[in-house]
Amino acid sequence: MKALKIAKSSILMNIYERLLSLYGPQGWWPLINYKGSPPTKTGSMQGYHPGNYDLPENNKQIYEIMLGAILVQNTNWKLAEQALLRLNDETGIDPEKILQLSASDLKETIKCAGFFNQKANYLRNITEFFIKLEGRTPHRKEILAIKGVGEETADSILLYAYHKPEFVVDAYTRRIFHYLNFTNQKAKYKQVKELFELNLPEDVPLFQEYHALIVEHAKRHYIKKPFKDEALQEFKINK
DNA sequence: AACCAGGACGTGA
C-alpha cells in the first residue's frame, strides 16, 4: 500500500515535470490588474506573470480572481477575460460599484461570457461575500455556501487568491487522469482531488502550476475524441 | 453545423 503511494507520488511528479518542460510556467491565475502585464491570451509561455507565485499582491486582485472564477465557468478564459475587461472599464473592479450596476447593465456587460443571467447573480453574491470579509481569508465551507460557487470554483479561489493548498479539479483533470487510468469516470470531486493532495507535497506553487499545465495540455490533446496523448503515454497505467 | 468551453444548480427518482 505504501509502495503504491510512493509510486503514484513519483509518477504524478514525473507527469508534472513533463508538462512543465513541454509548456513552461503558465502564469496563472491571469490578472488584468497587474502592472507590466500586456493583456494577451494565456497559454504556453504566454501567461501574464509566468513563474511569479507571489500574486495576488492586493485585495483588488483577490476580488478580481473571484470574479474571473465565476465568469470562466463552463467557458474559456478568452471570453471570461473580455467580460472582466468590460467590468473593469465600467467599475474599475470596485466591488461597491459593481453592486451599484443595474441588473440589466451587469448582464449586458458580461454577456459574452455566457450564462449571463445566472452569472450576474453569482457575481453579486460573491461581491457581497467579498465585502463582508473585510480582508479576512475565508474558509472553504464559507465559499461553498455562496450560490454560484461549487467545489472547483471554491478551490480555484483558495489556491490562487489565498494560497491555500487546495488542488483544483476540473473536467480536464478528470479527462486526462481517467485516460491514464488513475481515476474512474464516476469518481467524485473529492476523490480526484485527493489523488493529488495525498500524493504530492503540500506545495502551493506546485498545485497552482500543475492545474494550469493540465488545462494547457488538455486543450491540446483532449478536445477531440478519441484521445491520443502521446506525450504522457508512458505514464498510462495498464489495467 | 454540431460540438465544445478552466461548472453550478434544481429536480425527480
Place this chain on the structure above:
DNA sequence: TCACGTCATGGT
C-alpha cells in the same frame, strides 16, 4: 445520493 436537464454566448 444520483442522473439529467437547464443555463447562453462565441469559437471551430
